[in-house]
Amino acid sequence: MNLNNVWELVKINILYSNPQALTNIQKKQAKNPKKNFSAYRSILRQQILMIIFFIFIYAYMFVNIDYRQSQGYFSFQVGMFALIAIVSGFTTLFSVFYDSNDTKLYLPIPVKESEVYLAKILSSQGGSLPFLMPIFALFLIAYLQMTNPFLAVIWTLINFLILVLFTNAISIFLVYFTGQMLMKSPHKKMISTSLMVLSTLLAVGTIFYLSSQSNSRDMTLTTTVQMPLIPYFRGFLEVLINPFSINSLLNYWLGLLGLGALLFLIRQLVITNYFKHFLSMEAAKPIKRVIQRNSKPESLTKTLRRHHLSTIKDGTLIIQTYLMPIILVFAFMGPALTNSRLGLSLVTPDFFGIAFLIGTLVGSMLATPTSFLAVAISLEKENYNFLKTLPISFKKFLVGKFLILLVAQLALPLAIYLFAGLFFLKANMVLVLSFLLGAGIAAACLGQLMYWRDYRLLNLTWQNITQLFSRGIGQWFSFILFIGIFVFGVALTVFSIILALHSSAILVSLILVAVILAVIAIIQVIISQNFWKKLP
Structure with missing residues (x-):
């Protein structure tokens, strides 16, 4: 894989996915023709500023919760925002991979499927990362309550990266299996829309059910919220409390092993077949339907x-x-x-x-x-x-x-x-x-x-x-x-x-x-x- 090619493709896809931002930058360039503007850098700066802003806002919202006594609520919040990020990532990645018109332009160019795929994933993160920023703030606040600042920052960075990989991996597999279904079907629009709605309904139902299990009580300066511990997501706190416990093994270390397996499957199964899936979906022709006209003209x-x-x-x-x-x-x-x-x-x-x-x-x-x-x-x-x-x-x-x-x-x-x-x-x-x-x-x-x-x-x-x-x-x-x-x-x-x-x-x-x-x-x-x- 040529990283230079990946970086150039990332820059192209960033501009493609943010046409309005590109237009605004071009207007600035027209007003100041002597000043050099880098379009993709300007868009990246905007996205980074937004991400930083999100971190501070969500940190303010979570700071009064005592996660030492609210471990179930911690797992609920992590799981909730992860579900939102997966659904958002699924819709965003599907649009980037299958609804965009630029993929066919890469076919005659001497670039690898893996380079195009990785570039599209990286360029789409600016739209999905804001939904994960609450988790970064959540990790930082919870870990600061339980350990020293240095370890809190280290564990926050590590576990946030793991969760970014996890949500992206799930979203990529959802997109892949959706693409598999659409390869031989002419009803691309109906199937993709139905699957997107169904996946989000499941996420809504899960969040609604879990939120109904809460039991809050106010304390002097902080709030505790008692909720059931959610498997896998509870591991991001238990690994800090006792990294060698049975709960940490089942909910964190086995989760890392599963994530590694997902990433391996994506590398071997998904990325290498991207162009094939795209071309198969393009070849699917819609069924021509005979429209029966009513005897009475429609108003x-x-x-x-x-x-x-x-x-x-x-x-x-x-x-x-x-x-x-x-x-x-x-x-x-x-x-x-x-x-x-x-x-x-x-x-x-x-x-x-x-x-x-x-x-x-x-x-x-x-x-x-x-x-x-x-x-x-x-x-x-x-x-x-x-x-x-x-x-x-x-x-x-x-x-x-x-x-x-x-x-x-x-x-x-x-x-x-x-x-x-x-x-x-x-x-x-x-x-x-x-x-x-x-x-x-x-x-x-x-x-x-x-x-x-x-x-x-x-x-x-x-x-x-x-x-x-x-x-x-x-x-x-x-x-x-x-x-x-x-x-x-x-x-x-x-x-x-x-x-x-x-x-x-x-x-x-x-x-x-x-x-x-x-x-x-x-x-x-x-x-x-x-x-x-x-x-x-």
């Missing part, structure tokens, strides 16, 4: 509805829209909500305003730069300019597209929240409905901002969906939005609960609802005046 409304829904049949987009926000919500709120001391079944309807506030915060997380509405217009690609020539109102077309995709974007999460609130948390019906109303209103309002953003950053030449996610400051915007909502929302919710308990819960609820609706109304007026009314 324009039904035709447009089918068209709008057909544009969102992408596995990566579906996962980012539906499942990743649900994972994050239950990951951070699950242990708190399932704590028996909260007694949600005993909370009276007087606290409907606080439920409305929490719903508003959760709804804001459902409309992100990686959701349906945030890329809806760009999904049209070449149809965009064609549709503008048709004898229909293009403004009505965009409004209709927004409404249909808004319903599609909110239906599943709100249904899950309704089920969880009534049957799992056993909350009062008034509280559940107030929560859902707040979530729906907030998601609709923020969804319009995302739709407007897509209109401003319109891209009709994208190659895979991840390119649309990275437009502007896409990753930074998503993360800052989530952290801002989480930190500000928790503080405001806690303050509101304390105020309601020491005064009138109904009065506090009425004030909260009135203030939130007033803020949303102001935002809505701004959107209407500056976006909807200015559409052609």
Whole structure:
């Protein structure tokens, strides 16, 4: 393997996977033609800064937990973020390996399969590593509580590297077996989307179940959370406590042996067959279907509805829209909500305003730069300019597209929240409905901002969906939005609960609802005046 070739391919793939960042750098170059800009270095710096920023943010969130008494919760958190990283890595790597159009360009070039494969894996880490940064912060905090700083840093670096290799290995095998299924199938889109959704549903179910097993209790300065110890992931703490114990052998050292076997199989089985799999998938032709026309012509409304829904049949987009926000919500709120001391079944309807506030915060997380509405217009690609020539109102077309995709974007999460609130948390019906109303209103309002953003950053030449996610400051915007909502929302919710308990819960609820609706109304007026009314 020629490492120089690998490095050159990494630079090419970094630019390919970040077209919007490359465009921004080119604009800077145009403004300062005498200044030398290195595009791939600028993108790498941005990714490194984001990773460092993630470490500090998550360290702040974990610092008050006593992991010496919360070893089960430690294993849960490691497993939870590893699952998220595997799902994210699966979707990202599948797009990089099989949805990109650059692989065929390497076939006539004198480069090895292993060089191309390794370059694609390395260049895609900037998009998946942020999901693993919580684990780095988690390791560092837990190890500092149990040993001296020098050993804590060494063990953090070693075990974080092991977990990066582990999550990437699992993701690579998922991509490989998906590719195996698609080699002889013409239904590539349907199968890949189904497998992506299924894998993420399993991850959501696992996280939701494990979070329901928690039992938290507050202490003076720290918090302990009692949860069952999860096999394999518990080994990252037990190896520090006693590296020669039976538990360390079963959950850490055997895990290392299994990881070594996975890496060997990837080297011998996956990498050497990459070009073959890619060419086999390219050769698979779709089945031509005979469309039976109805005797009655289909109405324009039904035709447009089918068209709008057909544009969102992408596995990566579906996962980012539906499942990743649900994972994050239950990951951070699950242990708190399932704590028996909260007694949600005993909370009276007087606290409907606080439920409305929490719903508003959760709804804001459902409309992100990686959701349906945030890329809806760009999904049209070449149809965009064609549709503008048709004898229909293009403004009505965009409004209709927004409404249909808004319903599609909110239906599943709100249904899950309704089920969880009534049957799992056993909350009062008034509280559940107030929560859902707040979530729906907030998601609709923020969804319009995302739709407007897509209109401003319109891209009709994208190659895979991840390119649309990275437009502007896409990753930074998503993360800052989530952290801002989480930190500000928790503080405001806690303050509101304390105020309601020491005064009138109904009065506090009425004030909260009135203030939130007033803020949303102001935002809505701004959107209407500056976006909807200015559409052609």
